[in-house]
Structures are given as C-alpha cells and as structure tokens.
Amino acid sequence: MLDIFSYSFMVNAFIVGVLIAVCCALLGVVLVLKRYSMIGDGLSHVGFGALSVAAVLNFSTPLYIALPVVMLAAYFLLRITEKGRVNADAAIALISSSALAIGVFVASINGTNIDLQQYMFGSILAVGQNDIIISVVLTVLVLAVYILFYNKIFAVTFDEGFARATGIHTSVYNIAVSVLTAVTIVVGMRMLGTLLISALIIFPALTSMRLCKRFITVVISSVIVSVFCVIAGLFTSFYFDDVPVGATIVIYNLAIFLLFTCLSFIAKFSKKK
Amino acid sequence: MSLLKVQNLSLGYEGKVIVSDISFTVNEGDFLSIIGENGTGKTTLVKGLLGLVSKHSGEIRLSEGVSQSHIGYLGQKNLVSKDFPASVYEIVMSGFLNSKRFGLFYTKKQKQEATALMERVGITKLRNRTFSELSGGQQQRVLLCRALCATTKLILLDEPTTGLDPIATSEFYSLLSELNKEGVTVIMVSHDVTGAIKMSSHIFYLGKTESFFGSTHQYLHSNVGKDIMLQGCPCDSCAHKEKEVKQNA
Numbered sequence: 307m308l309d310i311f312s313y314s315f316m317v318n319a320f321i322v323g324v325l326i327a328v329c330c331a332l333l334g335v336v337l338v339l340k341r342y343s344m345i346g347d348g349l350s351h352v353g354f355g356a357l358s359v360a361a362v363l364n365f366s367t368p369l370y371i372a373l374p375v376v377m378l379a380a381y382f383l384l385r386i387t388e389k390g391r392v393n394a395d396a397a398i399a400l401i402s403s404s405a406l407a408i409g410v411f412v413a414s415i416n417g418t419n420i421d422l423q424q425y426m427f428g429s430i431l432a433v434g435q436n437d438i439i440i441s442v443v444l445t446v447l448v449l450a451v452y453i454l455f456y457n458k459i460f461a462v463t464f465d466e467g468f469a470r471a472t473g474i475h476t477s478v479y480n481i482a483v484s485v486l487t488a489v490t491i492v493v494g495m496r497m498l499g500t501l502l503i504s505a506l507i508i509f510p511a512l513t514s515m516r517l518c519k520r521f522i523t524v525v526i527s528s529v530i531v532s533v534f535c536v537i538a539g540l541f542t543s544f545y546f547d548d549v550p551v552g553a554t555i556v557i558y559n560l561a562i563f564l565l566f567t568c569l570s571f572i573a574k575f576s577k578k579k
Numbered sequence: 580m581s582l583l584k585v586q587n588l589s590l591g592y593e594g595k596v597i598v599s600d601i602s603f604t605v606n607e608g609d610f611l612s613i614i615g616e617n618g619t620g621k622t623t624l625v626k627g628l629l630g631l632v633s634k635h636s637g638e639i640r641l642s643e644g645v646s647q648s649h650i651g652y653l654g655q656k657n658l659v660s661k662d663f664p665a666s667v668y669e670i671v672m673s674g675f676l677n678s679k680r681f682g683l684f685y686t687k688k689q690k691q692e693a694t695a696l697m698e699r700v701g702i703t704k705l706r707n708r709t710f711s712e713l714s715g716g717q718q719q720r721v722l723l724c725r726a727l728c729a730t731t732k733l734i735l736l737d738e739p740t741t742g743l744d745p746i747a748t749s750e751f752y753s754l755l756s757e758l759n760k761e762g763v764t765v766i767m768v769s770h771d772v773t774g775a776i777k778m779s780s781h782i783f784y785l786g787k788t789e790s791f792f793g794s795t796h797q798y799l800h801s802n803v804g805k806d807i808m809l810q811g812c813p814c815d816s817c818a819h820k821e822k823e824v825k826q827n828a
C-alpha cells in the first residue's frame with residue numbers, strides 16, 4: 307500500500323497537495339462568505355494565461371511571471387468586487403475568459419511545447435522542487451496570518467462596517483486574502499488544473515456550511531474536508547492509471563458535499579419531529 | 580462633562596457636501612436622538628463621528644478616554660447574509676477587537692465582561708445559537724451587546740429598530756432606556772420621531788435646509804418640532820398648546 311511513497315514525484319505531489327489543500331480551505335472560507343468566490347475562478351484563468359505566455363516566451367521558470375501577474379489581477383478583481391458594482395460579476399467573467407482565450411491562443415501557436423491538456427486539468431508530474439518551497443512558505447504564511455489575526459478575520463468577514471468602525475484597516479485584510487489566494491492558485495493550478503482549482507477553494511467551505519453553524523467549526527471542518535479529498539484523490543489517481551488527479555479530487559469534494567447536504571436534511575428533519 | 584463636541588462640522592463624499600455646518604454637544608449620560616427625513620445625511624453624520632467619512636471642515640472633539648475606535652456602533656443595515664455561520668458568542672466577542680491587537684484567544688476578563696453584558700441585554704440563552712436563525716429583535720440585541728463590548732461609555736445606533744415588529748421595537752427601546760439610566764451615553768438615529776422623543780434627553784434634527792439642536796423639551800417648542808406633539812407635554816408653558824388643540828378640535 308505504501309509503495310506509493312517510493313516514487314519521489316508522488317511524495318512531492320502529496321506534500322504540495324496537502325499544503326495547498328490547507329491554504330485553499332482557509333482562504334476559501336473567507337472568499338465564500340464575503341461573496342468573493344468569483345475571484346478565485348477569475349484568478350485561475352488569469353494564471354493560465356500568464357503561465358502560457360511565460361512558457362511561449364521561453365522563461366525558464368514561468369512561475370515567476372505568473373505569480374506577480376496573478377497577484378496584480380487579484381488586487382484589481384478585489385477592487386471591482388469591493389465597490390459593489392452591479393456588473394462586477396460580468397467584469398470578472400470577461401477578464402477570465404479573455405485570459406483563458408489568450409492562454410489557449412498562445413499555447414496553440416506552432417512550435418510551442420505547451421501541453422494544454424496538462425494546464426487545463428493538471429498533472430502530478432507538474433510538481434517540482436520550486437513548488438514545494440513556495441507551498442511551504444505560503445502555508446506557513448497563511449497559517450500565521452490566520453492564527454495571529456483570527457478574530458479580526460472573523461470580524462471583517464462577518465461585518466466589514468463594524469470592523470472599520472472599531473478601527474480595523476479592512477482593506478489590508480482584503481488585499482492580504484486576495485494576494486494569498488493568488489499565490490495558492492498559481493501553485494495549485496498546475497497540479498490540479500486551471501479549470502478545477504477554484505473548486506478546491508469553494509467546495510470545502512460550502513460543504514462545511516451545510517452542517518457547521520459556527521465560524522470556527524466551519525474553518526476547522528473545511529481544512530479537514532479539503533485535506534481528506536486531496537489525499538483520497540491522490541491515492542485514487544495513483545492506483546487507477548490515467549485518472550487525472552484534479553478531477554478525482556473535485557469528485558471527492560462533490561461526494562462529500564452531497565453527503566453533508568443529506569446529513570443536514572436529516573438533522574433538520576429529526577429536529578422538527 | 581462633555582463627551583463629544585461637534586463644531587461647525589461639514590461632511591460629504593468625494594467633494595460633494597452632504598451635511599454642512601452643524602454643531603452639537605453630548606454630555607455624559609445624555610440620550611441624543613438624531614432625526615430627520617430620509618436622505619438628509621444622518622447616516623453620513625454617524626459615519627463621520629466614527630471617522631469613516633472624512634470631514635471637510637469643522638471639528639469633532641471627543642473627551643479624554645474616548646476615541647473614535649472606542650465607540651460602540653450598531654450600523655444601519657444588517658447586511659449579514661442569511662446563511663452566515665456564526666454563533667451569538669462569536670459575534671458578541673468580536674466587539675472587543677478595538678482593545679486587542681492580535682491572537683486567537685480573548686482574555687478571561689473580556690469573557691467575564693461579555694457574559695455579564697449578555698445577561699444584561701437578555702441573550703444569555705442564545706449564546707450558542709446561530710445568529711442568522713434568530714428573530715430580528717434578537718439579532719439587534721446581539722449586535723447591541725457587541726457594541727457594548729466595545730465600550731459601555733458611548734454607543735451610536737443607526738436606525739436600530741428598522742424592520743422590527745412593534746413589540747420587538749418597544750422592547751428594544753426600553754432596553755436602551757434602561758442602559759441609558761445606568762450611565763451609557765446613547766446617540767441614536769431614528770425615523771420614529773415619537774418613539775425617540777419619549778426616551779431622549781436631547782434631539783438633533785437634521786432637515787434638508789435647517790437643523791436644530793437642543794433638549795427634547797426645547798425641540799418640542801421650536802419651530803421645527805412644534806408640530807410633532809401637540810399634547811401631553813407636562814410643562815406649564817405648554818398649556819396654551821393643549822388649548823390650541825381643543826380649539827382646533
């Protein structure tokens with residue numbers, strides 16, 4: 307059973323996968339509750355566009371191009387959403403599909419060696435040494451921010467007006483969350499795929515909210531659900547050849563979401579009786 | 580002792596002046612109601628007092644020991660979404676944020692204070708309930724409790740009874756009244772003028788063209804307030820008003 311860990315690329319995938327799962331879950335709770343879910347989706351597409359362009363221009367490490375571009379995009383998407391404009395959703399959808407189109411276009415130019423399939427749906431083989439270092443640093447950062455500022459994160463997420471009135475610089479928190487999300491997405495998307503990474507951000511929080519009614523329990527449950535799905539997905543895709551890992555992880559997330567939904571109905575039903 | 584002194588204050592958004600040249604004073608123990616028609620800038624004024632809207636000119640002076648981030652605030656709209664997962668206790672505790680820099684845990688003293696305040700506003704039993712599942716009146720009590728955790732000196736409420744049924748409204752008012760008698764200074768924006776008059780020691784009327792500040796009694800005898808209550812004022816000099824009413828009838 308444990309022969310899976312005799313492959314160094316699997317060990318790498320496990321390390322990065324679990325760390326990204328933790329970050330996605332923690333940031334996802336805030337993004338979902340603040341109704342910023344669309345930002346996660348938009349960023350993955352911008353990330354794809356940036357990675358493709360960087361690859362075509364033959365940068366040795368496309369990550370170093372994608373990271374700053376996506377961080378910048380995160381800031382802009384946040385600003386668009388923060389202003390509460392009616393067409394914020396539309397603007398984000400426009401940005402995502404444009405970035406996606408640019409990525410696909412560039413990747414299809416003759417003579418490039420970009421594997422579109424891998425970018426879209428992810429691959430365990432895409433995980434390298436760089437990713438391990440970045441994801442360790444990122445996870446430490448996310449955990450530190452979460453633990454040190456947990457109460458403020460709750461306050462800003464729950465009621466931004468009150469938080470501002472008590473002197474919290476709410477925009478700093480919003481920017482921190484979106485920049486950390488940007489990094490999480492860029493690191494995670496090559497393993498899990500452009501089209502699937504945002505599911506990892508949104509699913510655990512939504513799933514947990516089915517059963518948990520306190521903020522702290524939603525946070526803890528999201529991390530557990532997220533890590534479980536990534537580990538289960540990695541095992542499954544290892545033992546069934548040719549199953550892409552990203553899709554498998556999303557399917558596990560969907561299954562648990564449905565399970566939690568059923569449980570919440572059962573709980574409601576038995577309460578009424 | 581004066582807690583808050585506003586002098587010739589002008590406020591607005593991005594160059595547009597909404598509230599101009601207003602002055603009033605709030606002393607410790609006062610209950611000031613800010614009334615006026617919709618859109619005259621009451622919320623803007625409240626946000627200005629909290630430092631959320633920058634002032635164009637004039638002065639907001641807070642007495643020593645009170646700072647802008649130490650005002651208990653209950654905002655106008657309860658924007659909390661229907662399925663936000665948060666317990667009453669989590670929300671109440673978030674009122675302490677101005678007094679704590681960071682960390683996952685609150686101090687023992689804060690927990691005791693919160694417990695006492697929850698008892699005071701009558702939400703002890705709701706402690707572990709989910710906020711979004713409570714009634715409107717219960718939710719406002721929870722948010723009031725959060726404001727009191729920030730401070731028991733001065734609380735600022737912006738139309739706190741909007742959307743409450745008459746019973747919940749009067750319960751909320753009497754709770755506010757009691758807190759005020761116990762020494763909490765209250766500034767409340769209200770569209771419910773008669774309700775406000777019954778509780779307030781002072782009235783600030785913010786009209787489209789004119790404004791008025793004075794004690795509730797002065798307000799009822801002023802040009803802007805004289806139409807509000809034609810009877811029931813206990814003072815001697817009001818006798819003429821009741822006569823007027825009788826003659827008109």
Ligand SMILES: Nc1ncnc2c1ncn2[C@@H]1O[C@H](COP(=O)(O)OP(=O)(O)O)[C@@H](O)[C@H]1O
Nearest residue numbers: 592593597615616617618619620621622623624
């Ligand atoms: N964020 C804002 N930016 C620009 N104008 C605003 C903003 N908020 C309110 N206003 C304007 O300020 C005026 C006063 O609004 P408000 O203070 O909410 O009034 P009230 O609380 O008395 O009903 C309104 O004309 C409104 O259009």
Ligand SMILES: [Mg+2]
Nearest residue numbers: 621622623655
């Ligand atoms: Mg208002």
